[in-house]
Amino acid sequence: MEIDFEKIGKYSKSGPRYTSYPTAIEFKENEKVKTIYLKELEENSGELSLYFHLPFCRSACYFCGCNVVYTSRPEKRTRYIDYLKIEMGLLSKHLKKNREVVQIHFGGGTPTFFSAIELEEIILEIKKYFTNISKNAEISCEIDPRYLDEDQMIVLTKHGFNRVSFGVQDFDHKVQEAVHRIQSFETVETSVNLARKYGITSINIDLIYGLPHQTAETFQKTVELSLKLNPDRFAVFNYAHVPWLMKTMRKIDEGALPKPSEKAKILKRTIDLITDNGYKMIGMDHFAKESDKLFLVIDKGELHRNFQGYTTKGGTQLLGIGLTSIGNGKSYYIQNYKDMENYEKSLEKGELPIFRGVALSIDDQMRRDIIMELMSNFKFDIVRFNNRYCVDFHKLFKFELDNLRPFEIDELLTISYSKIEINFTGSLIIRNIAMVFDSYMHNHIDSNKVFSKTV
Ligand SMILES: C[S@@+](CC[C@H](N)C(=O)[O-])C[C@H]1O[C@@H](n2cnc3c(N)ncnc32)[C@H](O)[C@@H]1O
Ligand code: SF4
Numbered sequence: 001m002e003i004d005f006e007k008i009g010k011y012s013k014s015g016p017r018y019t020s021y022p023t024a025i026e027f028k029e030n031e032k033v034k035t036i037y038l039k040e041l042e043e044n045s046g047e048l049s050l051y052f053h054l055p056f057c058r059s060a061c062y063f064c065g066c067n068v069v070y071t072s073r074p075e076k077r078t079r080y081i082d083y084l085k086i087e088m089g090l091l092s093k094h095l096k097k098n099r100e101v102v103q104i105h106f107g108g109g110t111p112t113f114f115s116a117i118e119l120e121e122i123i124l125e126i127k128k129y130f131t132n133i134s135k136n137a138e139i140s141c142e143i144d145p146r147y148l149d150e151d152q153m154i155v156l157t158k159h160g161f162n163r164v165s166f167g168v169q170d171f172d173h174k175v176q177e178a179v180h181r182i183q184s185f186e187t188v189e190t191s192v193n194l195a196r197k198y199g200i201t202s203i204n205i206d207l208i209y210g211l212p213h214q215t216a217e218t219f220q221k222t223v224e225l226s227l228k229l230n231p232d233r234f235a236v237f238n239y240a241h242v243p244w245l246m247k248t249m250r251k252i253d254e255g256a257l258p259k260p261s262e263k264a265k266i267l268k269r270t271i272d273l274i275t276d277n278g279y280k281m282i283g284m285d286h287f288a289k290e291s292d293k294l295f296l297v298i299d300k301g302e303l304h305r306n307f308q309g310y311t312t313k314g315g316t317q318l319l320g321i322g323l324t325s326i327g328n329g330k331s332y333y334i335q336n337y338k339d340m341e342n343y344e345k346s347l348e349k350g351e352l353p354i355f356r357g358v359a360l361s362i363d364d365q366m367r368r369d370i371i372m373e374l375m376s377n378f379k380f381d382i383v384r385f386n387n388r389y390c391v392d393f394h395k396l397f398k399f400e401l402d403n404l405r406p407f408e409i410d411e412l413l414t415i416s417y418s419k420i421e422i423n424f425t426g427s428l429i430i431r432n433i434a435m436v437f438d439s440y441m442h443n444h445i446d447s448n449k450v451f452s453k454t455v
Helices: 007-011 032-045 072-092 116-129 148-156 174-177 185-197 216-230 247-251 260-274 294-298 339-350 362-377 384-388 398-409 430-437 446-451
Strands: 048-054 101-108 131-145 162-168 200-211 232-236 280-283 286-289 304-306 307-310 316-323 327-328 330-335 354-361 379-381 413-415 419-422
Touching: 032 072, 032 330, 032 354, 048 116, 072 116, 072 316, 072 339, 101 286, 116 148, 148 185, 148 339, 162 185, 185 200, 200 216, 200 260, 216 260, 232 260, 260 280, 294 327, 304 362, 362 379, 362 384, 362 430, 379 384, 384 419, 398 413, 398 430
Parallel strands: 048 101, 048 316, 101 131, 131 162, 162 200, 200 232
Antiparallel strands: 232 286, 280 286, 304 307, 316 327, 327 330, 330 354, 379 419, 413 419
16 A cells, blocks of 8 residues: 655645544543533443443553553452442433443453453443343453453353454564563463454454654564464554653653654555555554455445444444543533542442533534544545535535645545545544534644644
8 A cells, every 4th residue: 555655744734543532632621511411321321332441450551651550459349340330220211121232342551451250240230220221232352462361251151252452562572561461472372362263253453653762673573473463453643741740751762762764664664564465544643454344334425433442333422431431412512520439429429420521512512423423434535414404514514625625635535515525645634634623623733733743
């Protein structure tokens, strides 16, 4: 696959960025959003997605940007389960009976840091409150291959888990030492085999490029070893280095981080290698086998992006359960407390542990839909949008369309009366393109910065 790095560099300082959420909605502490949230919880009878944050890890991987509680004390997990139970009990009081659950995801931290017995306790409690789990539900778990045993896999598959995602990141020993995450190929292989043995139908592998000491050659070896494991999907994240936000990242030697030109080489080689081996690229950081059902919906423009990466199930109300979890509905985003003390205190008082949120105006909702559709499908159906909102897109978003013209002139996308279509090179900087529709980002965009830096 030919990639025009010059064009990408013109628009994107550091290439694709890692994030679970595609929009840059600004959270505000806001009483109004609580009312809107509770109203939507009570009135909605549509499909549900559930995200459970299981935040514990034994030790810090220095690159980690996730919301993690480091501990080796088992009583912390038991205590956390008690609070999850209270939260589910409180939430269920606001929900209509029998709502269909189409997605459940255990994320972290490291969900498999919980023992088989503990995982089963959580799952049984979920089943107590959410009794209508769809036969076709996507039920998934993030797994650190260093923490997985047969009993855990038995429990997960017995209760319908059908997808797992393994954190591999990099197999090179020098890189592993620099980021404080040592795991051998054999450890990962054993875990992947265990998942297959118990009938998991979709296995994803996470890799990160941009870590210290990585070169195109060393990362090629990591990709080749990962291909041997024959996963169904790959997520290849660009390392997001934000030491001012994440203390552990300060332990990373910045002098050892690969230079932008090396990162470009790594990315190009990775894309070539993975796509030559029967995978297709879905957007900037995900790859799936050509037989994957994701490709059936891409043409229809029905791919969605959520906490799990890409999915065919969209438009559901997402309940985020556990510390720091984010939920969203038609007209709000909401986030739980990020610190354990406040999270627990709220629940003890019999209150949902809401930390902050944002209520979405119609304008926000429209922009969210546009950004989601662009980032998931690399095209945007203007006619469908006009019909949905009874508006004239070309008039309403004239300012944004004008701001898309430079991308059009650079042949990264085309704009017609009925659709916007992004081409392959454009898809690699989709974030920069979609940003044009993000009213929150407009305040932060410094056009010199966006337009002059290289990869
Ligand atoms: C919660 S972790 C995965 C589960 C498990 N804790 C593990 O590490 O294997 C989710 C994924 O986020 C990615 N990730 C974490 N921090 C990142 C960062 N700073 N930049 C890019 N990707 C990151 C990693 O690929 C990681 O596998
Ligand atoms: S990458 Fe995974 S195992 Fe490592 S600290 Fe982050 S959440 Fe924990």
